[in-house]
Amino acid sequence: MKTAPPSVEALIDLMARLPGLGPRSARRAVLHLIRKRALQLQPLADAMADVAATARECLNCGNIATSDLCPICENEERADGTICVVEDVADLWAMERTGGFKGRYHVLGGTLSALDAVGPEDLRLPQLADRVTSEEVREVILALNATVDGQTTAHYIAEMLEGRVSVTSLAQGVPIGGELDYLDDGTISAALRARKAL
Amino acid sequence: MKTAPPSVEALIDLMARLPGLGPRSARRAVLHLIRKRALQLQPLADAMADVAATARECLNCGNIATSDLCPICENEERADGTICVVEDVADLWAMERTGGFKGRYHVLGGTLSALDAVGPEDLRLPQLADRVTSEEVREVILALNATVDGQTTAHYIAEMLEGRVSVTSLAQGVPIGGELDYLDDGTISAALRARKAL
Ligand SMILES: [Zn+2]
Ligand SMILES: [Zn+2]
Numbered sequence: 001m002k003t004a005p006p007s008v009e010a011l012i013d014l015m016a017r018l019p020g021l022g023p024r025s026a027r028r029a030v031l032h033l034i035r036k037r038a039l040q041l042q043p044l045a046d047a048m049a050d051v052a053a054t055a056r057e058c059l060n061c062g063n064i065a066t067s068d069l070c071p072i073c074e075n076e077e078r079a080d081g082t083i084c085v086v087e088d089v090a091d092l093w094a095m096e097r098t099g100g101f102k103g104r105y106h107v108l109g110g111t112l113s114a115l116d117a118v119g120p121e122d123l124r125l126p127q128l129a130d131r132v133t134s135e136e137v138r139e140v141i142l143a144l145n146a147t148v149d150g151q152t153t154a155h156y157i158a159e160m161l162e163g164r165v166s167v168t169s170l171a172q173g174v175p176i177g178g179e180l181d182y183l184d185d186g187t188i189s190a191a192l193r194a195r196k197a198l
Numbered sequence: 199m200k201t202a203p204p205s206v207e208a209l210i211d212l213m214a215r216l217p218g219l220g221p222r223s224a225r226r227a228v229l230h231l232i233r234k235r236a237l238q239l240q241p242l243a244d245a246m247a248d249v250a251a252t253a254r255e256c257l258n259c260g261n262i263a264t265s266d267l268c269p270i271c272e273n274e275e276r277a278d279g280t281i282c283v284v285e286d287v288a289d290l291w292a293m294e295r296t297g298g299f300k301g302r303y304h305v306l307g308g309t310l311s312a313l314d315a316v317g318p319e320d321l322r323l324p325q326l327a328d329r330v331t332s333e334e335v336r337e338v339i340l341a342l343n344a345t346v347d348g349q350t351t352a353h354y355i356a357e358m359l360e361g362r363v364s365v366t367s368l369a370q371g372v373p374i375g376g377e378l379d380y381l382d383d384g385t386i387s388a389a390l391r392a393r394k395a396l
């Protein structure tokens with residue numbers, strides 16, 4: 001026996017699977033949306049259907065795009081000879097929020113991991129090597145999480161690109177074990193300014 | 199200059215307006231949904247469109263319904279001669295979660311308020327009086343928030359129904375100024391069991 005109609009319960013169940021929402025806050029969000037069904041629920045349904053139909057990976061950098069290239073790769077002003085390498089799109093967005101980086105990105109899609117059997121061929125590493133040549137890059141900035149796997153990946157990239165381009169990494173303002181996406185913007189900005197050669 | 203495509207930014211803006219999600223958690227939720235766009239984003243879009251098209255108020259009690267009557271009013275077993283009066287649907291759902299009440303509900307749609315100029319005609323009070331007769335009710339249980347306006351409304355209902363039906367209210371296990379929807383289920387259950395005549 002359910003409290004709400006089955007379609008409403010189904011919506012609550014789907015909402016409760018979102019990160020940051022539990023079952024109770026999902027109920028509250030759905031009630032809110034039903035009260036504002038013309039102004040918020042229908043537009044949200046339309047926006048989700050739109051994104052579900054069009055979202056994909058940028059062919060160049062791995063950011064989220066709705067065409068072959070993401071807004072950053074489409075912007076010629078971002079071709080300033082630097083590429084910032086991040087693990088995932090959330091980290092790209094965290095870097096971008098600081099407003100401190102004016103170049104382009106490269107999303108690896110993870111880190112090397114012996115434990116999880118992730119090798120170089122599972123990440124977008126060959127594409128990074130290609131871009132260093134094709135986009136006339138002079139500096140690759142590694143903005144990887146300060147975890148063991150993140151640092152292993154950083155050293156792998158530094159060796160892969162040795163002699164071809166300057167490879168730097170965010171300064172140790174990033175706390176050990178810290179995840180970029182959870183840091184405040186100021187910490188990320190400071191670490192970017194104090195980046196050092198590997 | 200945006201980080202993500204306009205349609206994705208639009209989705210993030212709409213998600214950030216949900217209670218319980220800020221701008222950063224909205225970004226994280228949207229990224230999560232894009233990663234799972236086949237399994238979660240499209241189903242969520244469909245569920246929202248479905249609810250937006252069908253959700254309305256139960257004609258009898260004011261709960262959310264997708265037909266004239268909500269699941270509780272459609273269920274004859276819930277016609278046990280008691281009606282629990284709540285301010286809004288969130289409170290109905292909070293009561294229902296406790297599993298301690300087996301009768302039907304009546305959603306007022308707010309409380310009397312001199313400050314906000316809410317009078318009896320602005321709430322579903324005439325409908326409550328009608329239901330006491332038509333549904334052969336013997337007890338009306340007031341589960342209103344322990345606020346000044348909630349208690350004013352409780353006394354108004356007690357006077358309106360005086361001599362016609364027994365009117366009780368949740369025991370003072372509900373903290374002063376407390377909102378039902380934020381209480382733990384145990385507190386609500388205990389207050390229901392210890393309800394007293396007004
Ligand atoms: Zn791109
Ligand atoms: Zn109903």
